[in-house]
Amino acid sequence: MGDVPLRCGIYCRISEDRESEEKGVTDQEADCRELVASLGWQVVDVFIDNDLSASTKAKKIRPRFEEMMRQAEAGVLDVLVSLSNSRFTRRPMELERLITLHDARGTLLYTVKSGNDDLSTADGRMVARIKAAVDAAEAERTGERVARAARRRREAGELHGGARTFGYVHKSPLGYCQEIDPLAEKALHAGKDVLLRTGKVSKVRKLWQEMGVLTPFGKEWENDGNVARTLRNPRIAGLVAHDDEIVGPGNWPAIFTRAEHEAIVAALGTRGAKGKGGPPKARKYLLTGFIFCVCGNPMSAQVYIPPPGKSGGYSRYICIKQRGGCGQVSRQLPWLDAVVREWVCGAIEGRLSVPEGEEGTDPNPALEAKIRELEAEIKRVQGGQRKGIYTDDEALEEIIPMRQQIQALRSEQGDLAKQAALIPVDREEELEDWLDDDPESLYERIAILGRYVKRIIVKPVGKGGSNGVDGPPIDAVVIVPRG
Template sequence: MAKPKRVGIYVRISRDRKGQELGIQRQEKACRELCEQRGWSVHKLYPENDTSASTTSRKKRPQYTEMMRDAKTGVIDAIVVYSIDRLTRRISELTSFLDEQKEYGFQFATTEGEDTSTASGRMILTIKGAVAQQETERMAERVNAALLQRREQGKPHAGGKRQFGFEAGSHFRELDDEETKLIRVGYQMLMSQKTPGDVARLWRDRKTTTPEGRAWTIQSVKRVFRSQRTGGIVTYKGQDIGDSIYPSPLKREEWENVQALLDSRATPAAQGSGKRKHVYTGFLKCGHCGAPMRVQWATIQGRTFRRTFCHSAQGNGMGGLGCGKVSRKYDWIEERLNEVVEAALSKRKPKPLPTPDVDLAAEITGVESRIRLLRLRWKDGQMEDEDYYDSLTHLRGQLQQLRTREAAAVVAVAQEETDALAVWHDDNEENLERRRAIVASVIKQVEVYSIGRGRRKPPEITSIKITPVGAGTEAGEE
């Protein structure tokens, strides 16, 4: 076989915590010494630092990909590595490498003396590759077992960014007192029919920011309350394992109450309760063609005002487009509709608070006791691991269902609106969605008709047709 003229050296190390690249430097030195002994000329180095090649790694290896491309196109005619486990720890990848070597004819060598020119040499190399893969898989099993044991002991994952409510550098073991107080105040607000927007505004007023130094928004507040760490819940591979042994801003039951509350608001809502900028957007229909009418700010002859109009490019829900014949000032329509909503709310009587159908506390306590007894039996060696985890999964599923039902009952009580009229009069921008939900309980739709051009007197009330909730499309209130 001809002597290679353009050799590529591939060096890799799985973990380099300090970033000093000492491991790949030692590999490179040994590979260059091998090339010098054989009289091979080194053409290019392909270094892959802090990069795993195991079956459990999802990290890409761009240098390995580039090296194989160069070998296939003839840029290099030989590959040298320190050992086979530096090249790969996947038997499937090794098999593919050997097939490509045979197809494209490039040479291969390691400092440990593997020979791929013979069938027996390739077999030995394949066996070594299988041993390397087994080693990484057994290592992953040991690591996963250790992680699971720590989670079972109530020790959460200590890595990741700092989370609001926990002391910086404490690895989620110590609470920040001031931030914890704000989380608890936020919890009370949410359970008292306030919104994440109300909480964000309060936290901004208290001169606090997110751990990244940004201003609080609705989404960043939700992330705090959605985090399982906030409720002291330990997870493993996305599964609820148990409660943390360290303090947390909220109790598990409180955290589950918040989840039920946020989930109830995330479900498909009634008409008109989507993200809008105006209270009645989505309720207004063109009286001529039935297409939804838009609301926007307009400036005409130096005067700025809001208008609602039928857009000729807007679908009318019947396979056609809007007629574009209706354009009206929005403020007059808004005032008339506000009168209708307020009149309806003033007639309402406060709803009695619902009472839970079943007291679930005893059932929850019973399942928790069964879990504790199960854990004691497993620790005493009276149960096999497989039986323990199967039984534990089943009991935790029951416990989760009971707690969800209990949380839903708490939220149902908290969601009873004690004074809808007071909520309606709060025209703050962050209260818009709650006001629209109130509108959806009163008004089904509003048909808007054209009043012509050049009118100076106020429009007639008959220029809009209001269909209240519960009425048919033909019957309405004018």
């Protein structure tokens, strides 16, 4: 290329940036620029993937790495520069991609600390592959150490990683999650009251916007899914959780009580769970999850819209034999929706008698006693683990089933707590929301339905009747109210 300087792309990456300050990648860029200047080359672009891993276990795409590769493959870059080989990648398969790039374009790889492997020779490629294998193994060993340490912290009731938690003072002198933020605490309790009263996450978001509270990263609350995930976060209730299961109490102050947390989880359902930004897309029909055949099998919605000019369309709830049902009961979807719609209207307006729970039958004390018994047994096993009586694997085999039992008992408590924590609703507003046919309001109507209806049982209409047409006897549908 004569006197024309080589065109360089600098790549910087750090796996974890808890403070979101990008100090690590900024330092990498400065070192890389110093190397490029010493060689008399030209920096064309800087590609930064902050807070992204390049290990074999990583699932997220590194967008700037991909952009750098596109430019190099297009012949825009002559040299790729990074702090070390491990900043480029810890994946042997990605190294092969870089070797292919060199073969096709002659693109060079330079690093500040790992040397410059000559990818044009067999020995150079061998050395680069050995480095990549070593980097991959080190990343995996680090992951194993981190997982073991996190498990130990969970068992001790300590925080074990994760993003900043709304409700607590970040960089508190008392330690992370040890000091409650008064304004955020007020917002959380106000949001809880709104959620339990209305069932609407959107109203909580609007309330927080009006209060002027910001996310832990200083941004406005613009996404209902983020609000839902925040409200259901077990940390706010002082609880240690792993893989969506409560492990036990944490060693930091709680903002919500356990009963309030369970009530919130029950009110939210699946909204904002598992990192999703909102309710699952699979829920399309009002009665799904509430409607059962008399045989005990959940009924499914089936809708078929024929092509233009064709007949034979249908929409119905049906007991499907292939899913364990009797296959003999079905109802027209619009008809059954209308029956339930009218029943709930009556319940909201007070025209129906919805039975209350019997006095003196509160199962909470018994549930709590069983939970405490299981928690005591878990502590006993953990003590034996520390003394070497149990191996780690043996302890986990004992502990995991007990945690699953606790989770089921807590779920029962959640249903009870939700009912106990509900604030009287505005009946006129609730009726208006219930009668809203906008598809976007489906989840609001499902929330209202769940406040009044426990389940709906559909019976066969008998000989000479019809399961699948409008107008079967009303008494062939039994609506079980939520007591």
